[in-house]
Amino acid sequence: MNRKNLPMVLMLLAGAITCIITFIRDYAMVERLGILLGVLVLFYLLGSILVWTLNYFDMQNEKKRKEEGEVIEKEAEETAEGREETAEDREEGKVSDGEE
Numbered sequence: 001m002n003r004k005n006l007p008m009v010l011m012l013l014a015g016a017i018t019c020i021i022t023f024i025r026d027y028a029m030v031e032r033l034g035i036l037l038g039v040l041v042l043f044y045l046l047g048s049i050l051v052w053t054l055n056y057f058d059m060q061n062e063k064k065r066k067e068e069g070e071v072i073e074k075e076a077e078e079t080a081e082g083r084e085e086t087a088e089d090r091e092e093g094k095v096s097d098g099e100e
Contacts, residue, residue: 003054007047014043 022032
């Protein structure tokens with residue numbers, strides 16, 4: 001999933017909302033710009049933390065999937081080897097099919 005733009009989108013959305021609120025409440029221009037700068041920096045940092053956290057969880061999930069995949073593959077190989085050995089034993093007459 002593409003999360004690279006998430007901090008910027010979050011920052012711009014928060015900035016737009018801040019601009020509207022400061023305009024409605026009739027703040028002075030210097031106050032508007034100061035508040036806007038603070039909001040933009042804050043929400044960019046929050047968005048970056050969110051992206052880092054989501055990527056960290058994805059990395060953990062991917063490791064678990066790989067480990068589970070390896071376990072499943074090993075079990076499948078062992079089962080296939082067991083079946084091959086049983087088939088070979090039957091052909092050689094080592095294992096009876098319950099006909100004793």
